[in-house]
Amino acid sequence: MNWRVDRAHGAGALSVLNTLRRAYSWTMVHLPSGLALGGLRARWAQNSRSLFTHYQPDVREVLISSTPDSLDDFDPSVIAHEFMHFVVHTQTGEEAPGGGHLYKTDPPLALSEGAATALGQAALGSSEYISLGKYWQLQELEYAFRFNAELPAKLPAQFGVPEPVAQERFGTSDGSPNGQVSEWLDAMIFWDMMDGTSAAEPHDALSNDIFGLTYTLLVYLPGSTANRGAPGHDLTDALDGFLQYYGPALREDVLKLTRERGFPYSPP
Numbered sequence: 001m002n003w004r005v006d007r008a009h010g011a012g013a014l015s016v017l018n019t020l021r022r023a024y025s026w027t028m029v030h031l032p033s034g035l036a037l038g039g040l041r042a043r044w045a046q047n048s049r050s051l052f053t054h055y056q057p058d059v060r061e062v063l064i065s066s067t068p069d070s071l072d073d074f075d076p077s078v079i080a081h082e083f084m085h086f087v088v089h090t091q092t093g094e095e096a097p098g099g100g101h102l103y104k105t106d107p108p109l110a111l112s113e114g115a116a117t118a119l120g121q122a123a124l125g126s127s128e129y130i131s132l133g134k135y136w137q138l139q140e141l142e143y144a145f146r147f148n149a150e151l152p153a154k155l156p157a158q159f160g161v162p163e164p165v166a167q168e169r170f171g172t173s174d175g176s177p178n179g180q181v182s183e184w185l186d187a188m189i190f191w192d193m194m195d196g197t198s199a200a201e202p203h204d205a206l207s208n209d210i211f212g213l214t215y216t217l218l219v220y221l222p223g224s225t226a227n228r229g230a231p232g233h234d235l236t237d238a239l240d241g242f243l244q245y246y247g248p249a250l251r252e253d254v255l256k257l258t259r260e261r262g263f264p265y266s267p268p
């Protein structure tokens with residue numbers, strides 16, 4: 001049987017299911033041992049003015065909303081991101097603060113959003129997050145918001161990312177680890193921890209460390225009372241957990257990643 005999971009056939013609900021199943025399978029393979037995924041409810045809303053795409057922790061439900069301005073049911077990146085909020089919530093009890101997305105924001109929010117994006121993209125096997133829709137903030141990008149975790153921190157003009165957008169993704173608001181930070185910065189560092197290495201990325205010496213990151217996010221952080229950097233769990237605490245998992249041998253590799261993105265991390 002051939003399934004047609006595309007827009008032309010109005011197959012939004014099947015498209016959502018397709019991505020959720022993919023993300024679920026990936027996560028089952030990469031969960032730290034002893035953890036299990038429970039049930040998830042999924043809802044598809046078409047042309048609703050009041051329902052927006054999100055994960056609802058109290059009912060463990062991913063809601064994917066599709067309107068002419070926001071075609072989330074055909075955005076695997078968006079669906080996988082919401083799915084990863086479910087994973088983090090059910091494993092840690094932590095509810096994502098919600099909000100954010102384009103500008104520098106509070107470090108705990110950047111952590112939960114960046115983690116959901118990086119894990120979601122890892123499940124999809126792509127460094128490029130794509131969200132179809134009309135973004136009034138980014139009209140020059142027309143109908144798609146794109147983010148590629150593999151882009152260099154200092155973007156040459158040919159990458160097509162507007163300078164103010166690139167600035168938001170680099171460094172912190174006050175140059176300290178307490179300052180506001182972009183969720184995309186967190187996502188880029190988490191992505192590079194998990195993917196391979198290549199000559200094109202001299203700052204990325206870490207390879208295939210998915211377990212290091214899932215351990216950090218799902219086991220270390222919820223069980224840790226340590227709290228460095230900004231108040232609450234943030235990138236600093238996550239990097240501390242990653243180094244605890246792998247030991248000081250990876251210290252310099254982690255510092256290469258944080259320096260590339262302008263994040264002032266100093267290991268304990």
Ligand SMILES: [Ca+2]
Nearest residue numbers: 192195196206
């Ligand atoms: Ca890497």
Ligand SMILES: [Ca+2]
Nearest residue numbers: 192195201204
């Ligand atoms: Ca990389």
Ligand SMILES: [Ca+2]
Nearest residue numbers: 227228230232
């Ligand atoms: Ca902290």
Ligand SMILES: [Zn+2]
Nearest residue numbers: 081085113116
């Ligand atoms: Zn989110």
